[in-house]
Amino acid sequence: MSQRFPSNPFEDVQPSEFNKYTKKHASEHFLDENFRKIGWEVFEPFTDTGIDRIIRKKICPNNHTKYDDVTNNIKKCECGEPLKTITRFLQIKTRKLDTKKNAKNLELLKYRYLGYTLESADFRTDPRHVFVFYSDNTTKTQQDVHIIPIADYLQFFIDNDIPNANGNSPANTQFAVRSFREGQGKDNFLFYKPDNTWVYNPQGRSKKDASGNIVGKISNEIPFNDWLNEKGLEKISNHVIENDMITLQDTITTQKLQLFYRFTKGRSNTITHENVQTIRTHFQENQLVENYSETLQQQREATIVTLQQLLEDEPELKESIKKYLIQFKEMRNKLEI
Numbered sequence: 026m027s028q029r030f031p032s033n034p035f036e037d038v039q040p041s042e043f044n045k046y047t048k049k050h051a052s053e054h055f056l057d058e059n060f061r062k063i064g065w066e067v068f069e070p071f072t073d074t075g076i077d078r079i080i081r082k083k084i085c086p087n088n089h090t091k092y093d094d095v096t097n098n099i100k101k102c103e104c105g106e107p108l109k110t111i112t113r114f115l116q117i118k119t120r121k122l123d124t125k126k127n128a129k130n131l132e133l134l135k136y137r138y139l140g141y142t143l144e145s146a147d148f149r150t151d152p153r154h155v156f157v158f159y160s161d162n163t164t165k166t167q168q169d170v171h172i173i174p175i176a177d178y179l180q181f182f183i184d185n186d187i188p189n190a191n192g193n194s195p196a197n198t199q200f201a202v203r204s205f206r207e208g209q210g211k212d213n214f215l216f217y218k219p220d221n222t223w224v225y226n227p228q229g230r231s232k233k234d235a236s237g238n239i240v241g242k243i244s245n246e247i248p249f250n251d252w253l254n255e256k257g258l259e260k261i262s263n264h265v266i267e268n269d270m271i272t273l274q275d276t277i278t279t280q281k282l283q284l285f286y287r288f289t290k291g292r293s294n295t296i297t298h299e300n301v302q303t304i305r306t307h308f309q310e311n312q313l314v315e316n317y318s319e320t321l322q323q324q325r326e327a328t329i330v331t332l333q334q335l336l337e338d339e340p341e342l343k344e345s346i347k348k349y350l351i352q353f354k355e356m357r358n359k360l361e362i
């Protein structure tokens with residue numbers, strides 16, 4: 026029988042013993058060792074580009090390779106095909122499970138959450154991008170990891186985009202401008218339950234039972250176990266993404282257009298219902314369109330022309346602006362201003 030994934034590779038210390046200053050490195054090493062054990066090569070980018078690890082593994086192009094097959098020294102699959110390497114870019118969020126303050130109901134039920142924040146820049150239009158939510162203290166000795174390809178993550182929010190009585194859906198909560206741009210709107214909706222399963226956005230209130238004791242009740246919650254541990258590994262350990270790269274990129278673009286450009290007024294008392302409608306309509310009508318990159322290039326070229334005219338007698342400023350615009354590669358030959 027294969028070993029549980031993930032499991033602690035370090036004999037002398039439990040992952041939950043690391044404090045918040047050492048947790049990030051300890052957790053990333055924990056995951057590195059777990060991936061290496063089943064045949065992945067693990068690389069750490071030199072600079073922080075929003076990707077924490079790049080992992081590569083040799084897989085049968087006909088997907089005969091199992092997620093825990095160690096393929097480092099194998100050249101050909103039993104079906105005769107040479108193995109081909111796949112690459113995944115991991116964005117890792119490590120958190121300690123915590124009890125939610127101001128949520129008596131969930132506390133009574135012993136639900137604990139894994140809080141994480143994702144910003145718009147974290148949603149890359151690359152199907153090989155994978156979110157990794159790692160819990161180092163699911164129990165004292167058990168760690169859990171959700172391994173979620175970006176297209177799956179976005180689709181989860183589209184599938185569950187059903188607003189509740191307050192007009193909030195998980196997609197609104199995660200992607201609407203209020204929390205999405207402010208940065209401090211932490212996403213504290215992913216919960217671990219005492220029955221060893223995970224759910225997203227549990228809703229309910231505590232109530233008195235027949236004996237008069239206050240007990241927790243759940244009226245609604247969304248199961249979130251499809252990407253847990255071995256299941257998540259299976260989803261990234263095949264050639265599905267490589268075989269369908271262009272289609273999947275288009276899918277991610279469509280998903281992003283569907284989920285972004287939202288607005289909720291949050292707890293504000295000053296924004297009226299009409300304001301909300303106006304802002305929403307504005308967002309919907311001003312979405313990025315498919316020829317965005319051409320439009321952007323035209324806009325930058327127009328900016329250069331304007332600057333050339335305005336800065337006729339300012340050579341130093343002109344030089345300085347050249348340095349600023351050099352980062353846009355399509356501009357490099359047009360910087361003779």
Ligand SMILES: [Zn+2]
Nearest residue numbers: 085089102104
């Ligand atoms: Zn094969």
